[in-house]
Amino acid sequence: xxxxQTRLCGLLLREHFGEVVEKVGTHLLRSGAQNLRTIVxxxxxxVDLVKKCLCVLVQHGACLFTAGRKGPGSPTExxxxxxxxxxxxxxxxxxxxxxxxxxxTGELIIEELLQRGHMTMSSTVKTVADRLTQNMEEGHxxxxxxxxxxxxxxxxxxxxxxxxxxxxAGTSGSAAPAEAPATPAAPAAAVSTALPTPESxxxxxxxxxxxxxxxxxxxxxxEDGEDQRNxxxxxxxxxxxxxxxxxxxxxxxxxxxxxxxxAIISAxxxxxxxxxxxxxxxxLRMSEVTTSPTATCTKPLSANEIFRSLPxxxxxxxxxLDQYLTxxxxxxxxxxxxxxxxxxGMFVVNLHRALANLARATLESIVQERFGSRSARIFxxxxxxxxxxxxxxxxxxxxxAKEAKxxxxxxxxxxxxxxx
Amino acid sequence: MGLRGDKVMRPDPQFGGGLSNSKSPxxxxxxxxxxxxxxxxxxxxxxxxxxxxxxxxxxxxxxxxSLMPAPPSEHLSCRNSTDxxxxxxxxxxxxxxxxxMGGLPVGGGAxxxxxxxxxxPGLSPGxxxxxxxxxxxxMADRGRGRRTLSFSVxxxxxxxxxxxxxxxQQPTPVFPVIEQKPLPLTGGEEAEYLTALKxxxxxxxxxxxxxxxxxxVHRDVERYSDKYHLSEQMDGLTDWIIDWKRFPKELRVxxxxxxxxxxxxxxLGGGQSGQxxxxxxxxxxxxxxxxxTLEKKEEQESSEEEGEGKNKQKEEEAEAEEEYDxxxxxxxxxxxxxxxxxxxxxxxxxxxxxxxxIY
Numbered sequence: 121x122x123x124x125q126t127r128l129c130g131l132l133l134r135e136h137f138g139e140v141v142e143k144v145g146t147h148l149l150r151s152g153a154q155n156l157r158t159i160v161x162x163x164x165x166x167v168d169l170v171k172k173c174l175c176v177l178v179q180h181g182a183c184l185f186t187a188g189r190k191g192p193g194s195p196t197e198x199x200x201x202x203x204x205x206x207x208x209x210x211x212x213x214x215x216x217x218x219x220x221x222x223x224x225t226g227e228l229i230i231e232e233l234l235q236r237g238h239m240t241m242s243s244t245v246k247t248v249a250d251r252l253t254q255n256m257e258e259g260h261x262x263x264x265x266x267x268x269x270x271x272x273x274x275x276x277x278x279x280x281x282x283x284x285x286x287x288x289a290g291t292s293g294s295a296a297p298a299e300a301p302a303t304p305a306a307p308a309a310a311v312s313t314a315l316p317t318p319e320s321x322x323x324x325x326x327x328x329x330x331x332x333x334x335x336x337x338x339x340x341x342x343e344d345g346e347d348q349r350n351x352x353x354x355x356x357x358x359x360x361x362x363x364x365x366x367x368x369x370x371x372x373x374x375x376x377x378x379x380x381x382x383a384i385i386s387a388x389x390x391x392x393x394x395x396x397x398x399x400x401x402x403x404l405r406m407s408e409v410t411t412s413p414t415a416t417c418t419k420p421l422s423a424n425e426i427f428r429s430l431p432x433x434x435x436x437x438x439x440x441l442d443q444y445l446t447x448x449x450x451x452x453x454x455x456x457x458x459x460x461x462x463x464x465g466m467f468v469v470n471l472h473r474a475l476a477n478l479a480r481a482t483l484e485s486i487v488q489e490r491f492g493s494r495s496a497r498i499f500x501x502x503x504x505x506x507x508x509x510x511x512x513x514x515x516x517x518x519x520x521a522k523e524a525k526x527x528x529x530x531x532x533x534x535x536x537x538x539x540x
Numbered sequence: 541m542g543l544r545g546d547k548v549m550r551p552d553p554q555f556g557g558g559l560s561n562s563k564s565p566x567x568x569x570x571x572x573x574x575x576x577x578x579x580x581x582x583x584x585x586x587x588x589x590x591x592x593x594x595x596x597x598x599x600x601x602x603x604x605x606s607l608m609p610a611p612p613s614e615h616l617s618c619r620n621s622t623d624x625x626x627x628x629x630x631x632x633x634x635x636x637x638x639x640x641m642g643g644l645p646v647g648g649g650a651x652x653x654x655x656x657x658x659x660x661p662g663l664s665p666g667x668x669x670x671x672x673x674x675x676x677x678x679m680a681d682r683g684r685g686r687r688t689l690s691f692s693v694x695x696x697x698x699x700x701x702x703x704x705x706x707x708x709q710q711p712t713p714v715f716p717v718i719e720q721k722p723l724p725l726t727g728g729e730e731a732e733y734l735t736a737l738k739x740x741x742x743x744x745x746x747x748x749x750x751x752x753x754x755x756x757v758h759r760d761v762e763r764y765s766d767k768y769h770l771s772e773q774m775d776g777l778t779d780w781i782i783d784w785k786r787f788p789k790e791l792r793v794x795x796x797x798x799x800x801x802x803x804x805x806x807x808l809g810g811g812q813s814g815q816x817x818x819x820x821x822x823x824x825x826x827x828x829x830x831x832x833t834l835e836k837k838e839e840q841e842s843s844e845e846e847g848e849g850k851n852k853q854k855e856e857e858a859e860a861e862e863e864y865d866x867x868x869x870x871x872x873x874x875x876x877x878x879x880x881x882x883x884x885x886x887x888x889x890x891x892x893x894x895x896x897x898i899y
Contacts, residue, residue: 135742135745136742136745136750136751137745137750137751137752138751138752138753138754139754140752140753140754141752156790156791169752169754171790171791171792172752173752174791175782175787175791176750176752178786178787178791179750179782180750185787185788195790196788196790211737211738211741212734212735212737212738212741213734215737215741216730216733216734216737231741234741235741235744235745235748235750236748236750237750238786283786286785286786365783365785367783367786489720489722489723490720490722491720492719492720
């Protein structure tokens with residue numbers, strides 16, 4: 121982890137949690153795993169302040185605690201995760217994605233969960249309903265059911281997941297969606313019990329049965345001291361809804377998958393046309409559950425299946441679909457590949473290759489914007505051919521020798537090109 | 541002090557420059573530079589020195605080093621030496637001279653100003669204040685009377701007809717000139733919404749209990765309004781109910797209600813017993829109810845500290861929550877907290893113009 125990364129993490133912690141947490145967090149990032157006493161000594165803060173900071177960091181998943189290394193008797197050690205803190209930069213994107221997929225309700229659910237780290241379903245639903253009610257007209261309020269159903273939908277599509285139980289601390293126990301395909305969202309599903317197995321967490325995406333009846337409450341402007349005191353008392357009373365101890369968090373990996381899919385689809389739309397992007401979107405949607413996040417390409421789908429699953433608004437005849445598929449396969453960007461002939465042709469989306477091509481296109485456009493199109497031509501040539509001599513560069517790129525030399529040297533001075 | 545013997549080299553009038561309005565810092569200084577020849581008695585034994593530095597400036601090394609605040613160690617050490625290190629140092633000095641004469645940045649603009657006037661063109665801030673001071677010590681007061689250079693032109697390598705690089709008037713630009721202008725930022729609704737989301741998120745985080753602020757800064761004088769402002773701060777802190785089962789036991793803390801004298805809110809460790817227990821006359825029943833619910837939550841705790849202090853802590857916790865409710869009773873004020881106004885920003889209306897009636 122580099123110095124700049126640590127610095128960025130420190131600034132993010134400061135913006136979101138204050139300077140004290142920043143101090144503790146950067147200390148942990150720099151020094152690796154440490155126990156409480158060492159942290160207190162080296163940061164010169166009071167014990168209570170350090171404890172509170174660690175609570176905040178653990179609550180938000182930025183810090184993990186494990187039993188000490190020297191055996192069961194040693195104090196717990198805390199370790200900060202740089203990657204997790206850097207995810208904070210993407211929070212607006214996550215919230216915006218939830219808005220596009222699930223509307224304002226989804227947006228607020230994700231926002232609340234990101235702000236608080238972990239929350240139970242009931243408290244999330246209540247808070248979101250209250251917030252939405254605030255923005256509604258006088259006299260209207262939002263029923264809890266609507267929010268609960270959006271919550272369930274989010275869990276169903278794996279955007280939210282349960283926090284792993286504390287016994288599994290130290291391992292990222294939030295994996296294994298494959299073992300527990302999402303259960304139906306209806307609260308009539310079985311009441312779930314958290315199984316403390318460290319590796320797999322089968323109930324990761326199970327919505328608990330929650331008794332949550334009511335509507336969002338509008339926050340009253342305190343008229344006088346009476347109302348204020350009553351409002352405070354209402355908060356203190358604890359209500360149980362049947363899901364105590366089950367905490368939910370945002371599943372970042374799923375959002376990243378979604379971003380990846382969006383990137384591929386929009387690249388296809390830019391390069392070809394809207395219909396081909398819809399076809400690719402259909403293929404990706406159908407392979408959501410069957411493809412693991414790190415797969416090279418999606419599972420093969422036959423043209424028949426694709427045809428059946430196209431959205432209703434795109435009623436293109438079968439032959440046009442075949443033509444589009446052929447066009448996609450022949451495209452040099454290699455987004456879609458053909459893996460067989462059965463069922464009218466088996467098609468896959470080449471995820472890794474598509475992403476690599478997108479990355480290469482980004483680099484080429486950077487060189488083009490910075491140095492000009494002829495330098496970009498040389499750069500593309502070198503990307504394709506790997507090693508070239510000066511003379512060969514001039515010949516292949518069809519640029520006069522003197523200019524080619526200048527361009528090569530300017531690329532070299534910016535470390536885009538290396539001599540061997 | 542003035543010693544004779546060796547020739548004084550005159551600076552070439554070509555390199556006059558605007559150094560005429562410099563003042564010498566020391567009454568003897570100018571005299572030594574211009575009246576007398578430099579003292580090379582230390583080097584008389586070094587014939588090699590003289591041969592190699594034939595045309596080299598009358599650098600009175602010992603003189604300069606005594607004038608400088610921080611003499612470079614190599615000079616002190618090489619006073620009597622004739623070896624290559626000394627040659628090197630002297631050549632370094634010459635380089636500085638050359639750079640200086642050529643108008644290139646030498647160094648230490650800040651230090652230089654007290655030796656020269658503020659408006660001396662041809663000099664610009666550089667990197668090496670010590671060498672610059674050396675140079676300026678030599679160059680100061682150059683124009684008084686004679687325009688001489690302390691080194692010979694030939695050895696430096698500048699011939700008569702050569703054009704020098706233009707004098708640098710200002711610091712070099714921070715960023716190189718870009719040939720191609722960059723593309724504009726991708727704006728659009730989405731980007732603006734994302735920016736707005738980011739700012740909203742950060743603002744919201746500040747008001748959450750997760751945002752930990754260090755102890756409030758004490759102002760110079762304790763103010764009457766402090767005890768009202770402090771109760772506002774407590775809002776966020778009591779909101780955050782942590783499920784301690786998910787956290788390691790050693791991180792448990794207890795809330796302590798603020799002390800009456802307006803000191804900053806502090807958190808107690810688990811083992812300390814409450815010092816400020818107050819007996820509540822009404823509402824014992826509520827306290828008992830709360831104790832029961834808290835007991836249920838804490839059933840699984842097994843650490844010794846909590847076992848001993850459990851009851852006390854529960855009372856404290858209940859009290860802390862109670863305190864807050866009661867505070868407004870006890871403050872004996874009819875006004876809502878947020879309406880409290882210090883009166884500091886208040887500027888009295890002038891009652892002078894009573895001509896116009898106020899309706």
